[in-house]
Amino acid sequence: MLVSLLLLCAPLPLQQEPDLGGAVRQLFADKCVQCHHPDSDSKKAKREFDQAWDLRAVASEWGDNLDPEMALLVEIAEDRSMPPEDSDFLPVTEAEAQLLIDWAMASTPMPADGNPFVDLEMAVRYLPQVESEALAPVEKSLWQRILILLGHIHAPIIHFPVAFLLIASLLRLGFLRTGKEACLQLEVFCLWIGAPTAVLAAGLGWLNAANSGAGGQELFLHRWIGVSVAAISVLLLILHKRMRRKKWYSLLLFALAIAIGGGAHLGGEMVFGEGYMQL
Numbered sequence: 001m002l003v004s005l006l007l008l009c010a011p012l013p014l015q016q017e018p019d020l021g022g023a024v025r026q027l028f029a030d031k032c033v034q035c036h037h038p039d040s041d042s043k044k045a046k047r048e049f050d051q052a053w054d055l056r057a058v059a060s061e062w063g064d065n066l067d068p069e070m071a072l073l074v075e076i077a078e079d080r081s082m083p084p085e086d087s088d089f090l091p092v093t094e095a096e097a098q099l100l101i102d103w104a105m106a107s108t109p110m111p112a113d114g115n116p117f118v119d120l121e122m123a124v125r126y127l128p129q130v131e132s133e134a135l136a137p138v139e140k141s142l143w144q145r146i147l148i149l150l151g152h153i154h155a156p157i158i159h160f161p162v163a164f165l166l167i168a169s170l171l172r173l174g175f176l177r178t179g180k181e182a183c184l185q186l187e188v189f190c191l192w193i194g195a196p197t198a199v200l201a202a203g204l205g206w207l208n209a210a211n212s213g214a215g216g217q218e219l220f221l222h223r224w225i226g227v228s229v230a231a232i233s234v235l236l237l238i239l240h241k242r243m244r245r246k247k248w249y250s251l252l253l254f255a256l257a258i259a260i261g262g263g264a265h266l267g268g269e270m271v272f273g274e275g276y277m278q279l
């Protein structure tokens with residue numbers, strides 16, 4: 001009687017969801033946290049990641065809940081490249097690697113008991129430090145604040161080269177149509193304002209990018225279009241006296257206008273978001 005009751009009940013616990021988080025916590029305790037913590041002897045491991053004592057940090061650093069297949073964790077599990085071959089640790093077994101992959105694919109659930117800490121002692125030791133670093137307002141030196149402010153001046157200054165260099169190319173259009181010398185005189189006046197302010201704006205823009213956290217392909221294009229515009233406008237200013245009647249000079253001025261349009265548009269998208277110019 002008793003035996004049959006036990007047999008009836010036994011399968012029940014097996015049908016519960018497996019505690020992926022709990023199993024991964026154990027795996028990290030066995031094979032990962034020894035190297036990936038702030039006082040680790042392995043400088044490389046520490047530099048790559050020093051919070052393997054906290055599963056939440058592991059999930060956000062090595063998991064990827066938007067695209068789990070791309071997670072670093074999945075990559076190293078598939079290659080079974082951790083712990084490193086030349087270390088004293090055995091590499092993860094196939095089953096352990098699969099566990100890591102399953103965990104990443106399941107959007108890195110935390111252990112069922114709610115404890116995300118792989119190593120409680122480390123959590124006690126490092127957590128106050130992590131939290132105080134995160135909570136402390138980052139003190140910026142006066143010099144840093146000046147650099148940030150200068151970077152912000154990119155935005156107001158940029159209107160000068162944009163306007164004056166565009167007017168210069170419009171004046172060129174006027175000159176080509178009417179042949180009036182006055183157009184060329186006004187044109188060089190515009191270049192005298194446009195070129196130096198373009199150089200200034202490019203420098204300030206560089207500062208701004210360094211301090212604003214901007215990045216990516218948009219910034220890359222915006223930056224190099226800006227630098228090219230500054231360089232070409234200086235060239236046009238220098239060569240104005242001798243070369244202003246050459247055909248290529250006109251073409252370069254028009255190319256400048258197009259580049260300014262493109263560069264400015266990219267700048268707008270970085271500030272206001274993509275598609276801000278759509279109806």
Ligand code: HEC
Pocket residue numbers: 027028031032033034035036042044045048062072073076082083084087088089092
């Ligand atoms: C014996 C020390 C050691 C152990 C144990 C260890 N690692 Fe590492 N880990 C390293 C080192 C060293 C690096 C830096 C790799 C390099 O630069 O070649 C690293 C880097 C990594 C990286 C970053 C790899 C990359 O390509 O950027 C991940 C992810 C990682 N480890 C995960 C783990 C996981 C998961 C475990 C446990 C299964 C683990 N590690 C166990 C030493 C270790």
